Amino acid sequence: MLPPLKPIAMKERISLIFIEYGEIDVLDGAFVVIDKRGVRTHIPIGSVAGIMLEPGTRVSHRAAALAARVGTLLIWVGEAGVRLYASGQPGGARSDRLLYQAKLALDDQARLKVVRKMYELRFGEKPPERRSVDQLRGIEGARVKKLYESMAQRFGVKWRGRHYDPTQWDASDLPNLCLSAATACLYGITEAAILAAGYAPAVGFIHSGKPLSFVYDIADIVKFETVVPVAFKIAAKEPRQPEREVRLACRDTFRSTHLLGKIIPIIEDVLAAGGLEPPKPPKESVPPAIKQDEGLGDVGHRH
Numbered sequence: 001m002l003p004p005l006k007p008i009a010m011k012e013r014i015s016l017i018f019i020e021y022g023e024i025d026v027l028d029g030a031f032v033v034i035d036k037r038g039v040r041t042h043i044p045i046g047s048v049a050g051i052m053l054e055p056g057t058r059v060s061h062r063a064a065a066l067a068a069r070v071g072t073l074l075i076w077v078g079e080a081g082v083r084l085y086a087s088g089q090p091g092g093a094r095s096d097r098l099l100y101q102a103k104l105a106l107d108d109q110a111r112l113k114v115v116r117k118m119y120e121l122r123f124g125e126k127p128p129e130r131r132s133v134d135q136l137r138g139i140e141g142a143r144v145k146k147l148y149e150s151m152a153q154r155f156g157v158k159w160r161g162r163h164y165d166p167t168q169w170d171a172s173d174l175p176n177l178c179l180s181a182a183t184a185c186l187y188g189i190t191e192a193a194i195l196a197a198g199y200a201p202a203v204g205f206i207h208s209g210k211p212l213s214f215v216y217d218i219a220d221i222v223k224f225e226t227v228v229p230v231a232f233k234i235a236a237k238e239p240r241q242p243e244r245e246v247r248l249a250c251r252d253t254f255r256s257t258h259l260l261g262k263i264i265p266i267i268e269d270v271l272a273a274g275g276l277e278p279p280k281p282p283k284e285s286v287p288p289a290i291k292q293d294e295g296l297g298d299v300g301h302r303h
Contacts, residue, residue: 008046008070008071010049010192010260010263011260011261011262011264012047012261013048013049014044014047014048015049015050015185015189015250015254015255016049016051016052016185016189016250016251018051019043019051019052020054020055020056020057021057022034022036022057023060024043024053024057024058024059024060025060025062026063030042031063031066045066045067045072046070046071046072048072049072049073049188049192049193049260050072050074050188050191050192051067051073051074053075053076059074071192072192073188075188075191096278097197097199098198098200099278099279101200101214101271102200103279104205104274104276105203107274110274111133112132114205114270115133115136115205116136117273118205121221121266122221127139133205133206140206145161145162148162151224151228152232154232155233155235157232157235157236160173162176163176164179174235174242175231175232177242178231178232178235178246179228181231181243181246181247182230182231182246182250183227183231185247185250185254186227186250189260190215190219193260193263194215194267197264197267199214201214201215202214217270218270221270226250227250230253233249234249
């Protein structure tokens, strides 16, 4: 009997890989991509945080199950990285962390404290006192607009504002095209980390009402020090394949900044700022009949 699979810690993984035009399956116990010529390419599934599935890919049930067991997020994207659908929940969200996250989001004072901490981490200074979440959101928007303008000036890119329509991807100008491709990469690894830690992507604090609200919250904290400079740098070069250039550059940035190793601590840091104690296990909770050894994965992973 083979030993049970134990996920590799998120901080030790490759951030993202992209797959297009191939059938993904599990053959001889390995996660492989088979192209139209029948050539197999092995993918080290357990050492990847997320796999972006581009048009032309098919995924077998066994491949999706294996990805879930080892804690790798499968993300379906359209051309140029437009997010369509994300499948798989690495390890499943843990109920204790879900309750903790929801408790913070539903408490007005705790939520405000979390938002203030997000603001502090993002801009390197504490936000103004006696401001509501909506007021802080407005202040943040104004600062972000200036940051975009400053970044565009730094790289010599003509900037007319952040405008894009996911339904009309080709209508975007080059800077917005590069920014959208870069943020899609960032959202992918952020969502993988949130799920690995046992939290819910939909329960946000600054953002709300969207399936990835918490993903946007956390990604925004690191966006301007990671993917935004990459996007403007690529846009300044006006390459023939800007989306591909952005993806490769983002991959290198994620690796050089060790971003995957930072996201989960950031999540814990901002939630702790809410000042609430995590819910205690209910009295009727039953411990496992057979105690499992400590796994290698992050909190939230299946063993």
